[in-house]
Amino acid sequence: YEDLEILLQDLGTSNSNFKHLLCDKFLFFKIVKEDKFIQILLGYLFKIEKFHQNYYELFKRLLNSWSNQASIANTSYEQHLYLSKCIIIGFSYLDDQGKATLSQDITKPLLNGVEKHLHSPFDNIRLLGMIIGEIIMNDLFKEIEKDDPKKSLTFDYEKTSEINELIALKNKPCLESIFKKGHCKIEEPDLGTLIEQNLKFESDEKDKIIFENKNLGINISQSVCIDSDDEDKLEAYDLSNDTKNVKVKKPVYLRDCLNSLIYSDDPQEIETALKSVKSLCDTYHTELEEISVELLRVLLSKSNSYSIKDFDEDRMSAMITVTCHYPKDCAIYLTSQFYEAGFSLSQRGDILNVLTMTAQKLSDPNVENIIDKRALNKNYVNFNQLYENSFQNILKKKTVTAAEIKKKKVVKTKENKFSDSIGYFFFPLLNSYDKGRVYFSLMEKDFSLLGKMIFSLAVILHLSENTQVQENMIKALSDFLWSVKNHSEDFVRKSVIFAYTIIVMVVPDNLLFGYLNNYFIELKYWLEGVILSDAKTECKKEAQVCLSLMSNRVKSGFKIFT
Numbered sequence: 001y002e003d004l005e006i007l008l009q010d011l012g013t014s015n016s017n018f019k020h021l022l023c024d025k026f027l028f029f030k031i032v033k034e035d036k037f038i039q040i041l042l043g044y045l046f047k048i049e050k051f052h053q054n055y056y057e058l059f060k061r062l063l064n065s066w067s068n069q070a071s072i073a074n075t076s077y078e079q080h081l082y083l084s085k086c087i088i089i090g091f092s093y094l095d096d097q098g099k100a101t102l103s104q105d106i107t108k109p110l111l112n113g114v115e116k117h118l119h120s121p122f123d124n125i126r127l128l129g130m131i132i133g134e135i136i137m138n139d140l141f142k143e144i145e146k147d148d149p150k151k152s153l154t155f156d157y158e159k160t161s162e163i164n165e166l167i168a169l170k171n172k173p174c175l176e177s178i179f180k181k182g183h184c185k186i187e188e189p190d191l192g193t194l195i196e197q198n199l200k201f202e203s204d205e206k207d208k209i210i211f212e213n214k215n216l217g218i219n220i221s222q223s224v225c226i227d228s229d230d231e232d233k234l235e236a237y238d239l240s241n242d243t244k245n246v247k248v249k250k251p252v253y254l255r256d257c258l259n260s261l262i263y264s265d266d267p268q269e270i271e272t273a274l275k276s277v278k279s280l281c282d283t284y285h286t287e288l289e290e291i292s293v294e295l296l297r298v299l300l301s302k303s304n305s306y307s308i309k310d311f312d313e314d315r316m317s318a319m320i321t322v323t324c325h326y327p328k329d330c331a332i333y334l335t336s337q338f339y340e341a342g343f344s345l346s347q348r349g350d351i352l353n354v355l356t357m358t359a360q361k362l363s364d365p366n367v368e369n370i371i372d373k374r375a376l377n378k379n380y381v382n383f384n385q386l387y388e389n390s391f392q393n394i395l396k397k398k399t400v401t402a403a404e405i406k407k408k409k410v411v412k413t414k415e416n417k418f419s420d421s422i423g424y425f426f427f428p429l430l431n432s433y434d435k436g437r438v439y440f441s442l443m444e445k446d447f448s449l450l451g452k453m454i455f456s457l458a459v460i461l462h463l464s465e466n467t468q469v470q471e472n473m474i475k476a477l478s479d480f481l482w483s484v485k486n487h488s489e490d491f492v493r494k495s496v497i498f499a500y501t502i503i504v505m506v507v508p509d510n511l512l513f514g515y516l517n518n519y520f521i522e523l524k525y526w527l528e529g530v531i532l533s534d535a536k537t538e539c540k541k542e543a544q545v546c547l548s549l550m551s552n553r554v555k556s557g558f559k560i561f562t
Contacts, residue, residue, distance in 0.1 A: 277321060448491065
């Protein structure tokens, strides 16, 4: 790291781009197999004196990330092992003063992290918690352990060669500079020699460069043609034997696409396969029926490893197309995988996106499109933006003025193609939301996904018009919303209010004044409480709109009902 300090000096901390690269990307987002890389990087950061306070903050960030339950559950073991190595190596550079400074700040997150690791169902994760806990706790409180060795923290585990290598990282590395070893010598030139060397031009029939060294008595003349700007004199390069870039052939069948997505390492072939799925699905219905779920599984787990342009858009479009052709089978698979282990939050968000957009395509209601097509350009649907757009679109369609009543034409109702499979999109998401899982906590820490799920359920409910199952959907969603309506996160509360607004708009009169009569009375009191006491202005505004719509709906419905 001394060599790195000589090369970069304080550039790694003074330049924002370098700082992001060294302090964020290489530590939190990348995996480097060589342990020496981490030792050199953290040693360089610790060596810079004016960066010491930031180094302490960096170490606390590493420890907090390591202790985070979401990080333990959703990152790969390789990434978590790399983070553990960064913590051990980073701690080895701290001197006694630094350890005393950090002692109070890191003890609590460390103990919490060790506890979460020990509760993990995976042996390798539990082992990392034991090793980190032993190394840091025993070093921080080594003075107490001297007086009473029984107070040292020890775990019982088998010490393999890999574990011994990991524990050995706690010893401060001895990485001697190559400049001190003499492998690299920097010699200053002799100015006297340089003065005696002179470079002169002699102009003859051709331009010549003559180099003279008076000390050595050498006179070397070399004829050199000075480059000319005249391109006509340049000899053309023969391109006749060059090989042309062969374009990847488009897949003929869906199984060709499936094989390319599973086995191919060629980015162009993967891109071609993704773009061909949509057209081939429309052509080969029988083949798609056989492999629809398998194709959907591969698309869901496929990541953009080669930085392919428009990869996310093509992948999402392909999944929606497959699900539209066989909605029942695909919806059963997607909803079953939403709560399963082995998926990241991004992939679970993709499942919600596919379900919502497929529902919008299949239902084709006589309203404006709720889902913005621009959402296909991102891994996640931008729920914050779509929330505003959807809310305004739905209100616009449901709000009728006196002038519009006169101009209003009778619209013929039509069959909702979504009616046969709508239940498979909706009910499975509500069946397992409250079950405890080690890898996934929808009701607590993964609240962002909870808000998006509520939004998706509300949109699917809105798209269920003219279906027989709509009343059961309203009852199920109402019960679910009542259990999460007082969530601590404003994003979840905002999604709940949006869902209640949808329910108010689509609920039939017989359900409004029958089964849900008392429920809506309680809902009215809750909305009034949100308007008065909620900390977020947006939640207050949406609650006010929902309450106003509910009052109007009750008044108009009561006249018809009576």
